[in-house]
Amino acid sequence: MMVFFSRSFFFVSAFCLSAGCFAQSVASEPADLPASTVDQKETITSEKDSVELVGDSSVGESISRRPDLSFANVTINGQGSGLSLGSIPADAVESVEVMKAVTPDLDADTRNGAISLKTKPTYEQELTAKGTLELEYKASDGSLSNEEIFSWGGRLNEAGTWGGRLNVRQEIDHFAIDDIRNDWDTEVVDGQPAFVMTESRIERFHRKSDEWELGGSLDFKASELVSFSARANWELQDREFYAPRLRYQYGDGTYVSVDSTRASVQGASVQRMANGWSNEDREIEAAVGGVFENDFLEAEFQYVYLEEKLYQPNFFQLDFVREGVDLSYDLTNPRFPVTVSTDGTDLDDASLFVFEDMNDQQEWRNEESDTVVTLDLKWKDLGSDNQGFVKGGFKSRARDLTRVSADRIFEGFVADEYTLADVLYAGEIDSVVEGQYRLGSIPSIESGRKFLQDHADEFFYSDYRTRERADSNSYLADETVDSLYAMFSWEIKKWRSILGWRREQTHVSFRANEVIVGADLDDADEDGDLQETVYLGTNPTNGDNSYSNDFPNFHLRYQWNEKLSVIGSFTNTIKRPGYGEVVPYRRVNRDESEVSEGNPNLKPTLYENLDFSLDYAISELNRFSVELFRKSVEDIVFEAESTVVSGAYAGYELSRRENGPTATIQGAKLTWQAPLRMSVLPEGLSFNANYILNDTETEYPGRPGEFLPVTHLPDAEFRMTLNYQSEKTFTQLMYQRTDVSLLRVGDDPSEDRFEHSRNRINLDFSYQIKPKLRYFVVARDLRSEPNSVRFEGDESRLVRYRNFHWSVRTGLKFEL
Structure with missing residues (x-):
């Protein structure tokens, strides 16, 4: 660690000396800067992270013009919000601050940077009406989507004591994903162990959504000292899904020959299936608050309530299978395996695929509520020269989750054979995964539902599988976090x-179901088979957990001279498990022979963060920054996978989130933004280059003695934007590269899973047609590289290939 920081500091010092950062001798005392207003901001931020608001547009567009910014959290007036940034007009915002490190007045789980918005009271804004009309083309399925946004609001009376705003957004979106997923294992073939592909599936996922959002706010200035505000937001999403799938199950057969690129299998299976469902997602958010402010004291309270109800009334899954097929696969191109039948079976003949199982889910509900109460007090302009302030407060947050799953699973048909030909999808999906595959014969969800309705008494209902799925996925959970904080700011x-401190007390409780399965020793079904696995009962389980944490924080900035500033911070943060993750649920995927479980013993991950940066202004628009960071992580959470050795799920792959030992994350971030000024180039060109280097290390329980990277964190990331801005035109070309990252740690290196490196190119363009009318174009993923490529062990063993393809949005932004 010391070596890393020493080398980094040497690099920074060398750059500064060559660029002239230290305008004065280090041995002499730097001259005082010109007198300036004391900084009363509640954060210490870098000039390079400032966001320029686009006056005639939204906050969302303004932030999108800075793809170099790193943040994982957005707060509005100090609280998280479900409000879309695209629906907040830029001129309704007082400030936008990008914070690298959390301050004590923010939740301790605000990690990896945050954007903090502070809105203006609407009675301080001019009354305006603005809108956006947008069309989007997606190359994945050739579909067109549309979005309309309208915002009206501002000062409502001449006295300037009342203000309000109304936002309306409507969107119809079509979305399609092509997906390949493969599984691998070791088999002994001709007396030699070999890696073989046990399964390959090709899937297309369709989604159509109709979304409405209605939001409003009202502000009242009661006096020069007191003001009140209220806001509400309502959102409705209606979605329809269809996901057909073709699945080759090589592991069901016997491998007769294997080499590095080919394998032949006898007695394999081929499955053709489809899922279809719709859901309705309703979200309501309401908040009220008040502010008292005089020359010395500022007091603010807020009450926020958020409720989300996701209702899924008609999930339907239908599977057909052809067993005993001889297959071979070819991995000459490892990203696109080619499978053929070697025994003459026509794999497109729907009549050869017989009914395997079906889930006619009656209901699935997910209901969440979130209640927040806060009080903040700030004593400002302290000291003889108004150098500082003191701020403190408390926050209470209560969340609860109710999940209900009501499945009906059938796995047999008593009458004449039920085949895919009886419910065949009338259309055909010819081109999947960039034209590499065709799905061929697939089930129709509508025909499958009608067939069930017409032959309801002829299916075998599986009580065992129904209760196994439904009971263990129905539970209640709640979480309460109460916090106190105090912070002190001083400028000399x-x-x-x-300098500050925050204390958070967390309480989590749950009520779930433990599904008991085992051998039918009492022959409950009277079939004489005492060894078959059956449903034995469901036992309610309750649990809770409480813990408290202290989070000291320290931030420091030294303005060396007018060009160079030094910023450092020491902070402590937390990542709590999702309160639904600690419920001891169990999800069984029999098609994939996989089991995933919740972990009631999962502990939160604690971070101790050290950040240091040098910001140097070469000129007004030419800035260079070096940031160094180190995180010491305790109880890091990772996805542990193992094989069930006994019981009803013997041989299944068990997935469960576990706590690991400590970990270290350290690295550097270099940023350079500057104009491009050459006689042959037009005025208004600039660039922004950003490079992040991560060096991580931890020891996983299943691999003692080995120090491996932390999962889901690439070794390096690079972004560069080329910008052109004139009086009427803005153009931005962005290139981004993300290096390989570790996703899962296996029992040995050959089972480790990785996310492949990825390159992206995006283009943004806008043109001011006239003062209140602007045309824009936004193109994404112009390289059309896959969004996700994952492999196991080495790149020849693909486990996932997913591509969203390129897309283009275009439209108008206007003010009436």
């Missing part, structure tokens, strides 16, 4: 500091 000449 070139120094600015924030």
Whole structure:
């Protein structure tokens, strides 16, 4: 660690010396800066992270013009919000701050940077009406989507004491994904162990959504000292899904020959299936608050309530299978395996595929509520020269989750044979995964539902599988986090500091179901088979957990001179398990021979963060920044996978989130933004280059003695944008590269899973037709590279290939 920081500091020092950062001798005392207003901001931020608001547009578009910014959280007036940034007009915002490190007045789970918005009271805004009309083309399925946004609001009376805003958004979106997933294992073939593909599936996922959002706010200025505000947001999403799938199950047969690119299998299976469902997602958010502010004290309270109800009334899954097929696969191109029948079986003949199982789900509900109460007090302009402030407060947040799953699973048909030909999809999906595959014969969800309705008494209902799926996926969970904080800020000449502390008390409880399965020793079904696995009962389980944490924080900035500033921070943060993750649920996927479980013993992950940066302004528009960071992580969470050795699920792959030992994450981030000024280039060109280097290390329980990277964190990321801006035109070309990252740690290196490196190119263009009318074009993923390529062990063993393809959005932004 010391070596890393020493080398990094040497690099920074060398750059600064060559660029002239230290305008004065280090041995002499730097001269005082010109007198300036004392900084009363509640954060210490870098100038390079400032966001320029696009006056005639939204906050969302303004932030999208800075793809170099790193943040994982968005707060509006100090609280998280479900409000779309695209629906917030830029001129309704007082400030946008990008924070690299959390301050004590923010939740301790605000990690990896945050964007904090502070809105203007609407009674301080001019009354305006703005809108956006947009069309989007997606190359994945050739579909067109549309979105309309309208915002009206501002000062409502001449006295300027009332203000309000109304936002309306409507979107119809079509979305399609092509997906390949493969599984691998070791088999002994001709007396030699070999890696073989046990399964390959090709899937197309369709989604159509109709979304409405209605939001409003009302502000009242009661006096020069007191103001009140209220806002509400309602969102409705209606979605329809259809997902046909073709699946080759080589592992069901016997491998007769294997080499590095080919394998032949006797007695394999081929499955053709489809899922179809719709859901309705309703979200309501309401908030009220008030502010008292005089020359010395600022007090603010907020009450926020959020409720989301996701209702899925008609999930339907239908599977057909052809067993005993001889297959071979070819991995000459490892990203696109080619499978053929070697025994003459026509794999497109729907009449050869017989009914395997079906889930006619009656209901699935997911209901969440979130209630937040906060009080913040700030004593400002402290000291003889108004150098500082003190701020403190408390927050209480209560969340609860109710999940209900009501399945009906059938796995047999008593009458004449039920085949795919009886419910064949009338259309055909010819081109999947960039034209590499065709799905051929697939089931129709509508025909499958009608067939069940017409032959309801002829199917075998599986009580065992129904209760196994439904009971264990129905549960209640709640989480309460109560917090207190205090922070102190002081500024003396070139120094600015924030010192603070936060304490959070967490309580989690759940009520779930434990499904008991085992051998039918009492022959409950009277079939004489005492060894078959049957449903034995469901036992309610309850549990809870409480813990408290202290989070000290320290931030410091030193303004060396007018060009160079130094920023450092020491913070502590937390990542709690999702309160639904600690419920001891069990999801069984019999098609994939997989089991996933919740873990009631899962502990939160604690982070101790050290950040240091040097920001150097070569000129007004030419800035260079170096950031160094180190995170010490305790109880890191990872996805543990193992094989069930006994019981009803013997041989299944068990997936469960577990806590690991400590980990270290350290690295550097280099940013350079500057104009491009050459006689042969037009005025208004600039670039922004951003490079992030990560060096991580931890020891996983299943691999003692080995120090491996932390999962889901690439070794390096690079972004560069080329910008052109004139009086009427803005153009931005962005290139991004993300290196390989570790996703899952196996029992040995050959079972480790990785996310492949990825390159992206995006283009943004806008043109001001006239003062209140602007045309824009947004193109994404112009290289049309896959969005996700995952492999196991080495790149020849693909486990996932997913591609969203390129897309283009275009439209108008206007003000009436």
